[in-house]
Amino acid sequence: MIPPAGAADFLSVQGWGGAVLIPVAGDASFRRYFRAVQGGRNAILMDAPPPHEDPRPFIAVAQWLAERGFAAPAIHGVDLDQGLVLIEDFGDQRMRETLDAEPARTRQLYETAIDILVRLRGHAPSDVPPYDKAVLLREANLLTEWYCPAVGIAPDTAGYTAAWDAVFDVAVEGPQVTVLRDYHAENLMLIDMNGSEALGLLDFQDALAGHPAYDLVSLLQDARRDVAPDLEAEMLARYRDITGADERFDAAYHVLGAQRNAKIIGIFTRLWRRDGKTRYPTLCPRVWGYLEHDLAHPALAPVKAWFDINIPAERRGDPMALSA
Structure with missing residues (x-):
């Protein structure tokens, strides 16, 4: 799992410059996930590459759920052109x-x-x-x-x-x-x-x-x-x-x-x-x-x-x- 080409620049813009990216188990789609580790904090980088994936529905539903008190990941940063989304890390305890x-x-x-x-x-x-x-x-x-x-x-x-x-x-x-x-x-x-x-x-x-x-x-x-x-x-x-x-x-x-x-x-x-x-x-x-x-x-x-x-x-x- 090689991180997307624009990941480093995207993370830098979001205040996560120099973060180490560690692959995270994905699902049955084209989406890929990486854990961004910087110092003592973590986040998840979602790679939803266009045209195969569009992260906007995820973002919209996440915000709708959070506004009503449900535990959906917070959205930290978005680059729709590259299909990159930085979201809250819920950890690994499924x-x-x-x-x-x-x-x-x-x-x-x-x-x-x-x-x-x-x-x-x-x-x-x-x-x-x-x-x-x-x-x-x-x-x-x-x-x-x-x-x-x-x-x-x-x-x-x-x-x-x-x-x-x-x-x-x-x-x-x-x-x-x-x-x-x-x-x-x-x-x-x-x-x-x-x-x-x-x-x-x-x-x-x-x-x-x-x-x-x-x-x-x-x-x-x-x-x-x-x-x-x-x-x-x-x-x-x-x-x-x-x-x-x-x-x-x-x-x-x-x-x-x-x-x-x-x-x-x-x-x-x-x-x-x-x-x-x-x-x-x-x-x-x-x-x-x-x-x-x-x-x-x-x-x-x-x-x-x-x-x-x-x-x-x-x-x-x-x-x-x-x-x-």
């Missing part, structure tokens, strides 16, 4: 590794994460695009566009579209919230906030205005770690008890769960086939498990019928292994 090391904290940390979503529900959405049926369908189509060809299946795409169209109404109705879209244990950081432990938010640059159940799915059907079914049920009950969510909300949760998991299977397949990232297809069996759980809900009957006909059980799994 919720994911904390749970692995201290399983006794599982309920407490998930309750904290649920309560953040309850608070988000209390705010009108930020100025972001809508998470409407067209976006939901475009994302769900990633499964037929990438996974199906990878495992040798020629699917009924018209039937797929019709099945999703029959179930999406419940997923777009009602009050909208700012949907962070990648709200899970690897994007939640344990930080100090005003002397107390809090969960810091990351990776929200793709936020949209949509149904509040979506981020619950991101958290409780985590593609990168197993979430026990009893924990999922307990946290859903906590959210319902606080917010008064009803059966329509439960239906939306499973519809959005199925949609998100179908999307993720397609994305993880694409990351392997197009980008050569072989870690991601190995996560697909877990995601298939979540997807099948969601498809069992009565609200998904048309979509379940399509999957039963088009993708038999033995073709559901790691696309890299199934294509061998």
